[in-house]
Amino acid sequence: MPLSVRKIIHIDMDAFFASVEQRDNPTYRGKPIAVGGNSHRGVVAAASYEARVFGVRSAMPSVQAARLCPRLIFVKSRFDAYRKVSQQIRDIFFQYTDLVEPLSLDEAYLDVTENKKGLKSAIRVAQLIKEQILTETQLTASAGVSYNKFLAKIASDYDKPNGLKVILPQEALHFLETLPIEKFHGIGRVTAQKMHALQITTGKDLKKLSLPELVRYFGKAGRHYYQIVRGNDRREVKPHRIRKSIGIENTFSHDISHQETLEEELLALSTSLEERVKRNQARGRTITLKVKFTDFRVITRSHTAPQLLSTSDDWLPLATRLLNDSETSRQPIRLLGLSLSNLLSHSEQQLHFDFF
């Protein structure tokens, strides 16, 4: 086995939001519940396994879900509770490795090739993580273990709930040959239909197509299919650092003492900050003004808003007030800075958009 073989785990909580609701409210246990929406409007964000039996799925219009399962209980989402569990499981992951790549609140890739516990077996690591999640959150997770992200992801989905599926390097090719193509992560419903029309129903069928054929039928994605059906996926587990703030500052060519000039500078800064915030698809609650005086003394003043701030219009009045409240009128200034913090992460925003 080449030295470069990685040990990758994909962890995915089972019916996450629904399971948290069933944990916290015993009357929901053993019952079909849907988080998000109600029987008239909205979309199901998560369905309990009891609801899935009726065909209720996440992203399904709740009207349709109510039709499929007349006894379905619609439960209001509680993001604070989900975020808390999400933080708990991430804390667990980091006890094993720093190479953690969260995909959403309840899902992450872990590279445990070298792990903090010095364990050789990635299967053992997965077992321990599952046990610890259960002990600390009373919730079950499914784990997939393999040598790349693509296979680990397929494996975690393979025997849900509370699953632990391992795909060893020597098993991978056979496993993929027998796998129905709709189970391939990255092959969506539409592509699966197209493949079925071409008599491709399993990995084995898919593998018979040459690279030029695949590209002819599926365009650029064809190259990807060619690789994954052979178990090739070179993507690394990328731990994205969670951004704490987005900021910008400007040192002036000469010190400024005019209040009006300062306000103009603040407006320019505020506009630049908006560009950065947009680029990062961020929103935040706290705006911070930084001022450096001619004598190099630095002060920062912050204001935290009850609502999310995302544009210059949102924070400029707050920043202007911070500027006017600071002692800027008494001493010339050589630098102004503005930053937005208390950010909502991208995945959280995604969920907010889905829900509200």
Ligand SMILES: [Mg+2]
């Ligand atoms: Mg999940």
